Amino acid sequence: MSSSSVYVVAPVGADQAPETTLELAARLSLPWGPITHSDSGSHFLLFYQDGCLSLQQGEDRAASPLCVDFEDGTLTYRQRHATQPEAILKAIGARHSERLRVVDATAGWGLDAFVIAAAGHRVDLFERSTILHALLQDGLRRGAASQDARVVETARRMTLHLGDSGLLASSNLDALPDVIYLDPMFPERRKSAKVKKNMFLLQRLLQDDVPSASLLRDTLPLARRRVVVKRSLHAGFLEELKPSFQLSGKSSRFDIYLTQNTSLV
Numbered sequence: 125m126s127s128s129s130v131y132v133v134a135p136v137g138a139d140q141a142p143e144t145t146l147e148l149a150a151r152l153s154l155p156w157g158p159i160t161h162s163d164s165g166s167h168f169l170l171f172y173q174d175g176c177l178s179l180q181q182g183e184d185r186a187a188s189p190l191c192v193d194f195e196d197g198t199l200t201y202r203q204r205h206a207t208q209p210e211a212i213l214k215a216i217g218a219r220h221s222e223r224l225r226v227v228d229a230t231a232g233w234g235l236d237a238f239v240i241a242a243a244g245h246r247v248d249l250f251e252r253s254t255i256l257h258a259l260l261q262d263g264l265r266r267g268a269a270s271q272d273a274r275v276v277e278t279a280r281r282m283t284l285h286l287g288d289s290g291l292l293a294s295s296n297l298d299a300l301p302d303v304i305y306l307d308p309m310f311p312e313r314r315k316s317a318k319v320k321k322n323m324f325l326l327q328r329l330l331q332d333d334v335p336s337a338s339l340l341r342d343t344l345p346l347a348r349r350r351v352v353v354k355r356s357l358h359a360g361f362l363e364e365l366k367p368s369f370q371l372s373g374k375s376s377r378f379d380i381y382l383t384q385n386t387s388l389v
């Protein structure tokens with residue numbers, strides 16, 4: 125896991141935090157500020173800003189902190205005004221109005237999971253970083269209390285788990301998911317100008333995070349219908365395994381591995 129230092133510091137803005145700085149620090153076993161060393165820029169701050177648990181690199185609070193915000197305009201706009209189904213929805217392969225059971229085994233900021241859940245599917249999200257898990261948990265808490273009924277319904281379809289998705293086989297999912305979705309982080313994405321702000325911050329936070337060597341191989345026996353892997357457009361196949369087929373977009377592609385598993389291994 126990452127060796128980045130994360131400090132819990134005092135809230136910013138209107139005080140709507142659901143817990144105190146000390147409670148947050150104790151819950152996540154993190155040190156709390158003020159920061160005394162001069163190593164500015166190489167550590168991260170975690171704090172409530174206007175009630176949202178937010179993460180920011182360095183001490184410059186002018187650099188915008190990020191939080192999980194399922195009410196964010198771009199996400200909801202994508203849902204409501206998309207003329208074409210999101211590529212990810214094509215990739216998971218839902219037929220007509222069927223509702224799938226999906227595991228997002230690399231949850232991150234939960235953006236892909238939200239798009240899948242907003243289309244009506246149930247999503248179990250696995251995240252092994254305690255920081256990302258805490259940010260997601262907070263986003264789901266606010267999503268469930270949203271004024272927007274669609275966001276509330278979507279948040280209810282999302283179940284968050286803390287831990288490595290390598291534990292999926294032994295976790296207490298009562299049935300195999302139809303689809304397992306993987307979007308592991310890779311070094312080649314770090315330098316790309318197209319890497320969005322949230323992914324850039326995540327890459328900096330988790331820079332020592334080593335991708336599991338056999339995440340794909342381990343999940344293939346666990347998906348009833350398919351495993352979907354998100355890759356940057358020109359990256360090689362994950363674990364050098366050739367997919368059944370691919371769906372490509374402008375900057376990324378989905379490698380799809382069809383499976384035919386019917387029972388828990």
Ligand SMILES: C[S@@+](CC[C@H](N)C(=O)[O-])C[C@H]1O[C@@H](n2cnc3c(N)ncnc32)[C@H](O)[C@@H]1O
Nearest residue numbers: 230231232233234235236251252253288289307
């Ligand atoms: C590239 S991000 C995923 C972004 C995500 N698709 C989104 O829409 O926000 C990868 C995330 O997967 C998590 N991760 C990587 N391997 C994992 C594993 N084996 N189990 C659980 N989480 C994992 C990392 O901690 C990181 O937060």
